[in-house]
Amino acid sequence: MSENNIKTLLNSHNLKATWQRVEIFKVLQNSNECLSADQIYQKLSSNNINIDLATVYRVLDLFAEKGIAQKSIINRKCFFELKKIDHCHYFVCIKCHQKSNIVDCKINLIEEELSKKNFKVLSHNLEVYGICNKCYGGDKR
Incomplete structure (x- = not known):
């Protein structure tokens, strides 16, 4: 999904398409597994994208609340992935x-x-x- 499509999707969920939200969405989009906030933070950091960990947590919770991402608790830790038609x-x-x-x-x-x-x-x-x-x-x- 292109950056413009990501922005359109975020806007359709009544979310402002901030650069932080777009970058976090891209990480989720490029992953074939669910990720913790720490894993997302590390992926962003390794790509020289500086978003603090607290912002990553807030954005992920917001994505889950708006139905953009699915939150799963595995071994008492939260993991996130983009919402799919089927659950996992x-x-x-x-x-x-x-x-x-x-x-x-x-x-x-x-x-x-x-x-x-x-x-x-x-x-x-x-x-x-x-x-x-x-x-x-x-x-x-």
């Missing part, structure tokens, strides 16, 4: 902390069952913790 769930390796998307969500079946019982699910979160293949290699626990 994660497998988290307890050794290397690598995060992988769980592609096929079956929780919607539970939500359908709950709706039959007059319970409206507003959201859900699923994290599976274990050991990835790379870390499992020689460790047969």
